[in-house]
Amino acid sequence: MCDTCGCNVTPGNAHLVKPGGALHRTDDGREAVSVLRNLLHENDHTAAHNRQHFDQHGVLAINLMSSPGAGKTALLEATIKRLGKELSIAVIEGDLETENDAERIRQHGVPAIQITTGSACHLDAHMVHDALHQLDLAALDIVFIENVGNLVCPASFDLGQHANVILLSVPEGDDKPAKYPVMFRAADLVLLSKCDLLPLLDDFSTDKARRHLRELANPAEVFELSARTGDGMTQWLDWVMDREARLEHRLGELHTDNHADATTAP
Amino acid sequence: MHELAVCQALMDQVENVAREQSAAHVVSIHLGIGPLSGVEPGLLSQAFPIASAGSLAADAELVITSLPVVVHCRECDCQSEVQPTRLLCSHCGAWQTTLVSGDEMLLERVEVICEKSTPAQARGVLHS
Structure with missing residues (x-):
């Protein structure tokens, strides 16, 4: 088929070159090109690449998000204290400025890479990719990514x-999920x-927080905890251990399948 | 305020399309944005002149279509249009729904002006 006489127009693509079609070119040289791609295609591509890195090394990656000051770093410190001996943990810290959070984490003997975003309000896949190259993934079980404190952009x-x-x-x-639906x-x-502050707060209902989350059609579990007192931490740590085990299991199966494919191949 | 970052990502894609088509300039850019994408169309429009300055799309019109929030109910199998903060089934009230539309941030179409059409370009267009 040539590209000049129109013989490459098939019933399958004819609608595209008809007047008004996505590839229609008018006499004045105007042409409409159909793209249908996510605006953050480039970010998503790098994110998939990061996920591949994590999977290759059997590393569970958890993205922690919240408002500023909700206790992400304190949660990580308490988590490292409890799981640090069993599992090899690293942390990627996202903040607009300072190394403060990374230094807090390092004091617990865990590698921490600080990403300072300047004025950017979120971490993106490229920043995390750069940080990954500073970590020895082969020696790790879990990477926690502490995102910039912000309930909108991340x-x-x-x-x-x-x-x-x-x-x-x-x-x-308790109405944060209703106010920030994209995040929750x-x-x-x-x-x-x-949650150690709950007795002091007469206007926070844990049931209401759960209800707001369900109204977003999100079936996610909701745990109540306090990193300061340690109450409720066990449920969270069990969840982390379970996710880690499930990842290992999934990757193990994948490896077995690939191996089986390779041995049965002609 | 991540709309500028999103807009810069948009510009990268638009410039790629323009290059592939050997376009002289971009006339219009058509986006479909859902309320649950986390991108605010008004802010995106404000960021566009900054992100597009000096590019082939500097004078392009940015056309944003707001997409509806639609959920499919796994309980009663109905589909309904809902509010972004309440993704419950409009028919039976169940929260066990799946989002069908409403979280998109999609570059749908780019309109470009080509100075001259060549066979090579036509091939690129049809096979892309």
């Missing part, structure tokens, strides 16, 4: 994580943090 950027965990600290109010719709797990 929700739009896939980083290559296996799970999104969102903290909602009880002083923030993305949650695989919601942690109600600083």
Whole structure:
């Protein structure tokens, strides 16, 4: 088929070159090109690449998101104290400025890479990719990515994580899921943090917080905990261990399948 | 305020399309944005002149279509249009729904002006 006489127009693509079609070219040289691609295609591509990195090394990647000050770093410190001996953990920290959070994490003997975003309000897949190259993934079981404290922007950027965990600290109010639907719709797990303050707050209902989450059609579990007192931490740690085991299992099966394919191939 | 970052990603894609078509310039850019995408169409429009300055799309019109939020109910098998903060089935009230539309941020179409059409371009267009 040539490209000049129109013989490459088939019944399958004819609608595209008809007047008004996506590839129609008018006399004035105007041409409409159909793209139908996600605006963040480039980010999603890098995120998939990051996920591949994590999978190759059997590393569970958890993206922690919340408002500023909801207790992400405190949760990580408490988690490292409890799981640090059994599992090899690293943390990628996202903040607009300072190394403060990374230094807090390093004091627990865990590698931490600080990404300072300048004025950017979120981490993207490229920033995480750069940080991954500073970590020895082969020596790790879990990477926690502590996103920039913000309930709006980080929700739009896939980083290559296996799970999104969102903290909602009880002083923030139980209607946060209703106010930030994009963020809370993305949650695989919601942690109600600083629950040791609940007796002081007469306006936070854990049931209401759960109901707001269900109204976003999100079936994610909701755990109540306090990193400070340790209450409720066991449920969270069990969840992390379970996710880690499930990832190992999934990757193990994948490896067996590939191996089986390779041995049965002619 | 991540709309500028989104807009810069959009510009990369638009410039790729323009290059592939050997376009002289871009006339219009058509987006479909759902309320649950996390992108605010108004802010995207404001960011566009900054992100597109000096590019082939500097004078292009940005046309944004707001897409509806539609859920499919796994309980009663009905489909309904709902509010972005309440993704419950409009028919039976169940929360066990799946989002069918409403979280898209899609570059749908780019209109370009080509100075001259060549066979090579035509091939590129039809096979892309």
